[in-house]
Amino acid sequence: MSDEKEQISAQELEQALREYVDRANASPRARKTLANWTCRIHIQAVDVDDAVFTYIVENGLSQPLVLGLENVPDLIVRGQSFDLAEIFWGDANPVSNYMQGAIKTQGRADDVMRLDAMAMFIFLNQ
């Protein structure tokens, strides 16, 4: 379904993720509501080489992005680079992409939901 989508480079996706981490930490609502949430997330773009990252949330606080896949994850998020970048830019919401099959996840539904909640708090200021 994403055949004609633009390809995002690994560097651009990394930049989007780093900005996302900063925004997450700057959102009081995200930090408060997700204060009990700790999750190690592997993010993998399937159409770009070396676009794999480890994003760790510890008690609601996003840790600095790690390049590559580090340790055993709680959640894996896979998708085309554009679909992933749109999520971290705030152009698309994770659940919407997920419901349409644009991104695929492995892990507990609770973690997917909290990842989506974080995006909602950051970009929709809920």
Add this chain to the structure above:
Amino acid sequence: MNEQQTLSRSLSLGGASAISTGLAFAALNFLGMAQMLDYISGPFAWVAVLAGGVLILGVRACFSELDGIYPTAAGIRLWMARAMNDRLALIITLTYMTAIVLVIAADAFIIGEAMAYAFGNGRVLAVVYVALLLVLATILNLRGIKLAGSLEKIVTSIVVLASIGIGITAIVKRGPTPPKLIGGGSPLQALILGIFLYTAFEWVTTNSEEVVKPKIIPRAMFIAIFVLAVSQSIFAVAMGLNLGVDGRASAYPQLLVAEQTMGNVGMLLMLAVTALTAVNTFNGGFVTLSRFMYAVAREGKLPRSLTTLNDRAVPVVPVILLGVSSLVLAVVVAITGAWTMIVSMCAALEMMIYATAAFVVFRLRKRQAEVDRPFKLLGGRPVAIAIMILFGFLAVVSSTTVGKETSATPLITLAVIAGIVALYVFLYVPRLEKREAEELAARRAARAAARNA
């Protein structure tokens, strides 16, 4: 893409089997067994349960194939949208979700009535118990408290083992009863109710992202069907041997079976088992439906107010809506005693979704023939179409029967619900989609401008 990596917290075969079994083994099943015994004599009740199980294996094969292609909690939305018009898929999915409200309401009603019977209270207190149970379930869900996987396994094991134990005791104590052939009923109705005893086993597919091996979910469904077949066959025979028409017409026939053979202790034990079945139902039902409503609202197809989260990241409005609608329905059922209607409507909705799943397998075998399928329905498209026709027919029969009476009330009620959902989907969803598209375009334009600056 079906390659699976290791996860820190993955669902085991045992855990998935417990979820599948626990979701299917609702308190409402005991009423289903009692109704089934109107159509088949006690010693032969196991025939209907096993026949239902055999047909359910076909349904399990359909869900296994679809789950293999879309191993995701959003599977039902995804595979339906791929096989048919998205509007129609949304109407079917939202109508089907009514079944969860019905099951939660029915379980609350059954436990309320059972508690009132066990403690010698009247109808009014039964309604109070129902209300308290649902308020408690709503509060626990709003606080984000749910049953941990290991506890779910324990609860399901207790329910299954206690049902088998009490069932065998009741059969042995009752002694041999001259078997009769099917008396005064219809084998078709007995079969429908036999199938009803397995419904919701497929909800475990919403956990498919939590397993590390794709084969776990199909195997878990198979184990669940086996466990449900054995435990419910035994209890159905026990009920058939011990209860007459009046006992089976009550809202707590399982308590009467236990009381008749094990006295007050047995009755209280069965009350505890009934309550435990509801723990699984409430746990699974509230989480599944509220998260689904949240996700569809985030997708832009339900009002945005449904995405409001509390400080525990729980979607507040869907949980409250579910609690209130279940409470209203349970109280109506408690006052009118129309629980046989609930059985008919649940059975019809489940048969409908099983027919739909078979249709989707049929369509996707052609539309997505090249897609890798870790599990395939034996016999392919002809078998899929046969399953669709069979369950479509059973849906019509179950929606036009209430107890032993022929009645169009369940069919009309479901048609009204589907009609309201269709109006919503055709009149209101386009507006939501337009707003979402405009907001997305604005965000993309702003992002593009920022990137070019």
